[in-house]
Amino acid sequence: MKKIKISFLFPLMSMILLIAALSQQLFSIPPMGKLLNPFSGAVRNGESKQKRNTIKLEEEGLKAAVNIYFDQRSVPHIYAKGSDDMYFAQGYITAQFRLWQMDFISDAAAGRLSEILGNRFLEYDRNQRRIGILSAAKASLKMIEKDSETLAALTAYTKGVNAYIKKLDYKNTPLEYKIMDYKPEEWSNLKTVLIMKNLTSTLTGYDDDLSMSGMMMALGEENFNKLYPSYFGPITPVMGEQKKVINPDLVFTKKPDYLNFGFMAAGTMVNPSTYNPKLGSNSWAVSGNKTKSGFPILCSDPHLNLSLPAIWMEMQLTCPGTNVYGVSIPGTPAVIIGFNEDIAWGITNGADDVKDWYKLKITNDYKKYEMDGKWKKLESSVVEIKRKNQPSFYDTIYRAPQGPVVYDKNFAGNQGGLKNSALKWELHRPSNEFSTFIKLNKAKRYSDYKNAIANFSSPIQNFTFACKDNTIAINHQGKLARREAAEGRFILDGTRSRLLQRGYIPVDSLPGLLNPSSNYVLSANQHPTGKDYPYYYSGYYSEIRANRIQQLLASHNDFDIKDMEAIQLDNVNKFSLDALPLLLNHVDLRSLNKEQLHKISTLHNWKGTYDFNDVNALLFEFWWKNIKEAAWEELKIFPFYTKAPDDYVLLNMIKNSPEGKYFYTPISGKRENITAIITGALIKAVTTYNGIKSTDNSKWGAYNKINVMHLSNIDAFSRMNISSSGHPEAVNAISKNWGPSWRMIVALGDRPKAYGIYPGGQSGNIGSPNYDDFLTDWTKGKYYELNFYMSQEEAQKNTNK
Template identity: 40%
Template sequence: MKYVGFLVVLALTIALAVAVSRPFGAIPPLAPLLDPNHGFWQNAISEDELAEDELELKNLSSEVKVVYDENLIPHVFASNAADLYRAQGYITAKHRLWQMEFQTMAAGGRISEIVGPLALDLDRMTRRKGLAYGAEKGMKFIQENDPDSYLLLEAYADGVNQYIDQMSDARLPVEYKILNYRPEHWSAYKSILLLKYMTDMLVGDRDLEYSNLRKILGDVMLDKLYPEYPSGVEPIIEPGHKWNFNPLSVTQPDSIPYPNDQLVIDPLPQPEEGTGSNNWAVSGSKTKSGNPILANDPHLSLNLPSLWFSMQLTTPEHSVKGATLPGALGVISGFNENIAWGVTNATRDTRDWYKITFQDKTRKAYRFGEKWEQTTFRVEEIKVKGEDVFLDTVVYTHYGPVVYDKTFNSKRQDINFALKWNVHEGSNEQKTFLLLNSAKNYEDYNIALDNYTAPAQNFVFASNSGDIAMRIQGKFPLKWKGQGKFFMDGADPRMEWQGYIPNEQNASTLNPSRGFVSSANQHPTDSTYPYYVFDNSFEFYRNRRLNSQLSEMSEITIEDMQGLQFDDYYLHAAEALPIMLELLSSEAESGAEAKKYLSLLKEWDFYADPNQKAPTLFYIWWRKTYGQIWKELSENVAPIVLPSYYQTVLFMKNEPSDPVFDLKNTSEMETAASHVKQGFEEMLADMKKWEADEGDFSWANYKKTTIQHLVPQFKSFSVENVYTGGGSGILNATSSRHGASWRMVVELGPEIKAFGIYPGGQSGNPGSKYYSNFIQKWANGEYLNFDLRTSDQAEGVLFQTILN
């Protein structure tokens, strides 16, 4: 009861319950919520005050010891894998149960059960994409092909369920109390579903938007504005890499009759702007110690509870530590006594759309070549809080589910689009992480990755034997050039994928001569790679800044790598601003405010530090200019994607008078300078309003970084206006709602040295002092010591628990 901040917030519980429940449905019963023995008051107690020396846990073969350090990071010591993962499930549920369940209910299209009809369309979209269907396929695949992994998934679920069964009403997470529902049992299926949900968060496609662009612009202009390999690309695998394999052949049709529809439908939700990641490893030849150093910082939405939960997991065979994903087994990004690994999103197009021609209104058959293939029907029963069950019939073809049809998101009876996605095929990503957790060398790392299908990831690797490596891993379809860039005719068998790239032919590199490997969501390879590679969202700024720094650095230390993860250099601004200043006409520089802002911009060193004001000015000026340049294109009714910032800057620099800048619906001939001037004037207007309303326009105050609760309406459980720099396209990729969800730096020597941090805390309980206690350190670029611990280390121990 001594945590005043939490109690002040929860003194408003009645108002909060009413406010958040109004859009969701009925207000929860207030008597249980206010009950001093079982209600929200009990959530004001932190975990160290609830510590228990011993707990009874069924189905263990021997005692498991759990040692919590001063930051509430559990170190679990078990005699075998089954006990280890049963304990992991129990401990994770103890601190993150509501988060685990909420995320899997979102993945299963079940949010309407909690909040009512408000989420019905979201749930329908999730079901129609086939996430639950893919998880069912995955579970069957694991049961049939890897029963040992399935037994471990079951052990984890058993641990979660034992915690749920032992949990008192007092310990029920506060979100359940406010939203008035209770947890259900966990299962192996839910762990599999959670990993499919991560795929959905990270995989995008722009097939429908590119189809619209092709119709609007034509092929020539499309290739000009959206080149697949713009000049200046620096790929993940070092240029000039030799591909020592014979590629499989791919047959491209002589003619490709793309459907000519312009589509006015809402595309699937795409990964949000700012979603990305950095990882790299430097060899001992470039470090002060002579040992390899590995770094990883995945960029995702900044949420509370944090996406990650830190743990050490130890058996007599191995000891691993790092970031776990609540609901999944093992460590996802981390290290053990021999190796370290990390991941970034590989942004590869593994989702394709096919236009389906049904035989008749019954939709029982569809054309495929000269035949009519039979469909199957999957009836999705969506429970809706306070209303009747909603039944949604989804048609399945051999490609996959028909997401868009006459019953969903399409106003035309003849628009039926099926989604082909490797998530719908059986796979076992969980095994990849189980094997990585105990891997000893480069060979083990490759064996682990052979099990990995989706989402495509760039797996960085380093070992204490001195190796560094990078492998771009996923199950990638064999495609002819251009296949999947636009939606295809599902009646034409030539549009089928022709198989998959073999694992051993996925792009990879081991110990390159430059002394480092790195990735930041850019193009995977140069144009010599023998397979077609495409995505609309390759990154152009973080990767070049990272590579330039790593190329120049020597005698590298852990501190240097930490500094690089927190690097605020704004490369996009460094390349665009000088061009904009040169194109700005002199009359635009008149006036006191214009001179003040231009002075700040001209003196700027291009670092987006929190106290700097120039980043705000550039950000607004650029966005206004960019919006002007592509104004007519963005006014299309049909969904499209605009050209990249990188390509736009190249046009401004190299072809400032190109007709691409001319707006066809005006009498003037616009150039890049016209748009820069208009953007500057709009920036002045915005700044006048901002200074009148807010005053301070320093970068941190303008971007207002927020670590938001998973339920946005629970603002009291969020942390707003975090004072930190960086931004989208910067190595320290901290924008208003996205950023480094986990930072890790590991030196692989005879004795492992490791450091990590994430923007949150170990607890999922907003009333705990461990809920958000890492945020300030994270915002300042500080780290926690993450060294491996033994079971008898007493220094910094918060408390210990024996599971019997």
């Protein structure tokens, strides 16, 4: 995208603001005189294309000067004489590039949007306070303050951010502050912790306990396990091959004895969760036994919401004992995903269920709750929510032993069935994830890596590791609660103390793999174990990408960087490949006209590719969508139905039970055999496809549009309707508003060689040429060489050309 020319925007700014206000955007109209002032207003936020210069940072608070070199893509390479100064400089530069983004996210996480944007965000803020993100951040900060290394890093980072804030005047303040009419406030260590808690919330906030409780009661054990089994389709467990001994609790879910309609009588209507269970990632590592160079290669592409400013910021951090390159999260110190001279690491979401609801019995006055037949005092606290131009709102939050009561007599939210239920969420536990990344940044060997991740708590992540000594590993790391069978998959009975948490699975029993005989490890949000794992757990796992990655990694033994690029950009949906032969076999060709027969003939040769110019992908998508709608129409009668069974569940039913009870045509209302349903779904799909084809949008890329939205949802600051290849179940997992937020490939050796890209740009300033300058190349599948400098002299030489 070309640079947004701020000077051209503002003759029409009054109209833009009026339209925005009427469109329910995030802000109210600011003082127009200040905003349109040609000397200090929004027009001053434009940036030229002039190359950034080397900075010698000599701010108050530094022990020694820090040199910062910028390469051609405005990536800062920070060289300091000590770790405190390094993190100070990281905070300073991150604020210079991304101040509004990090400030806004921390405020949103804390439930403070009403304070800066007005009363319309009161319900949002109340929900944030009630689910406990702010209180959890405060508890974690107290824990962090006991760890001198982490506290020093956070404090130095905070000082760096504030050193930059102190230099700001209205003229140079980020545009979003001007539009929303508020000022940056002093940064704090708490804000940094809030950023990390916000990420934890994003990755672990999904739950379907209420919906699954209703479905278990409506379907009964046998049918529930057929439609919602813990394992479905082919699996590729994180920890590799499974043993022959099967844990029955992982295979068949029993209905808890207390779960009945009387127990759930307070409410059964369920709204879909606002969290996305598909947010995940790919990451894998291959040893030198499978590469041309003889050294390992590690690949990582975390799948998160696509947004502007970008989620990540690319940088190199160097001080004695540390020389690391990768991406950081604006607002937090250290590199989160990256590499140094010796190791590389990637991260994927563990996808475990760590969020539970306990249905309580509470007295009408909310003074007591029942536990084991006895009435006990219900704790409460009052929180102040400040509101812009209005008096503060005071909210009473009740707390049981399990956690906060989010929905009560005073706050209904959007989940009536969860009224008077307590939320137990691993996010609430004090934790120090920063320590893991600080240690990883300077790790040199496998033992350093294991020490770094040993105390990582939440969110549970799959850490993928490679070392230049040819060690590769993967670990499913975090606090995973010990549970009884089926515990946590349904609403829990809050009156029983035995259902309170009984501790965690021992760290040395968590799934992991070190130097397997296959010479590769991989994670793509699949099951961490097979059915033989001795501990019960549950989650929101997907096997399709993992199965495809395994297929590609097992295909040959001489990988190089280009091969790894091809895997990260692979657009094959393996489910489509598995489903297509079975579906084609069930089509009644006698019922098709000439055009429909032609479409079938083209699908016979389709390879399941969702490439930009593919003309079959869209037809298959329509076809499968129609089949699913017909199969699961009967489930929609249940008010608590929010999630269809997995696609492999349906595919297995087509294969093994073609006369199944759920197969009938919704139009006629008659029960049909699967051949009639599949054939009718195809005929309908061809009609829909022809309607799309008439608009020249039948190629997958023309139909498959993505939106990279500004955090404020202002369209003018976003990139919308971008044509793209990829599919949510392909390795190149691109959806409408989420996808690979950072693609990284690292070939280790005597000197690491790495490539990467993310959808955005280094700057958060919409008037900067670096605001979204990576985005077009990202959509085209291009990579940039990552300039990892082994010394300050090398950085100085290569950035001053």
